[in-house]
Amino acid sequence: MxxxxxxxxxxxxxxxxxxxxxxxxxxxxxxxxxxxxxxxxxxxxxxxxxxxxxxxxxxTKAELMAHAVEHLVGKLSDQLRAVSTLPPPGPDRIAAAIDLLWRAFSGSLSTAAMELWVAARTDPELRAAMHPIDRGLARSTIEVYRELLGDQLGEERLEKLFWLTVNITRGLALDAMIGGDQQRRDQLLDEWKAIATSLSES
Incomplete structure (x- = not known):
């Protein structure tokens, strides 16, 4: 036995x-x-x-591609949760959480997902495979944000901060892919962190 x-x-x-x-x-x-x-x-x-x-x-190729992104999302979520050096609750913690999301979305995840979403625009099978993966990415990543910031932000404000950060970092990641200026990206990210922390205090 x-x-x-x-x-x-x-x-x-x-x-x-x-x-x-x-x-x-x-x-x-x-x-x-x-x-x-x-x-x-x-x-x-x-x-x-x-x-x-x-x-x-x-x-199918579409199934493999979509699950590869899901696989990468799982690894990144584990890495985010393993971070133990964030500042205590306050403005610095919000800025650090934005930095974490930027590092996640500006690396391999951003490149792989961007490749697939561009291809999915004209590939119905790939698009159908990617939709649930994209929803899973949002759920898993916002859960990390809840763990990091839930003790200082209400749910509505946390979700707005999360989605604004996701869309800003995706845009900055695309700028990096097409050879945009790194100094400008750093300045824009710093500006968003300043705005986000000021909004959290209002």
Whole structure:
């Protein structure tokens, strides 16, 4: 009995590992190659897996792409929750929370998600796969904001701060992708932090 249980656990662990390899390889391809140049063969090559192994976990390219973003979101949420050096409640804590969201949305997540949303505009299958992932991203990220700022902001004000920050950081991340001026982005982010902290005190 014990041997049988252990065998099932080992198989599950192998399955989870295969899935993680595929998702990590997909994110790498999206960031390095873009959506148009990312093929299932290249993903499998980078993951060191066969097409059969890939098809066992993800039947379509759209499904794999959407879950790769979800996978990255989970990792980023874990990283945000692991932060233990935020200032105590107050204006500095709000500025630090904005910095956290900027770091999350200006890295691999922003690049991978942007690639997929541009492609999804003319790909109904990909668009359908991405919608629930995007909603999940919003839920998981705003939950982190509740944990960080819920003790000093009401729900309505917290949600407004969150969505304004998300849209500002997405715009700044796009500016970075197309070669915009980094000093200007830093100034704009600092200006938003000043505005956000002043609004929280009003």
């Amino acid at each position: 014990t041997s049988g249980v252990r065998q099932r656990l080992t198989q599950q662990e192998r399955s989870d590992r295969t899935r993680e390899l595929l998702l990590d390889a997909t994110v790498d391809c999206l960031v390095e190659l873009g959506y148009a140049r990312t093929s299932m063969n290249e993903i499998c090559r980078r993951a060191g897996l066969s097409r059969g192994a890939q098809q066992h976990h993800f039947t």
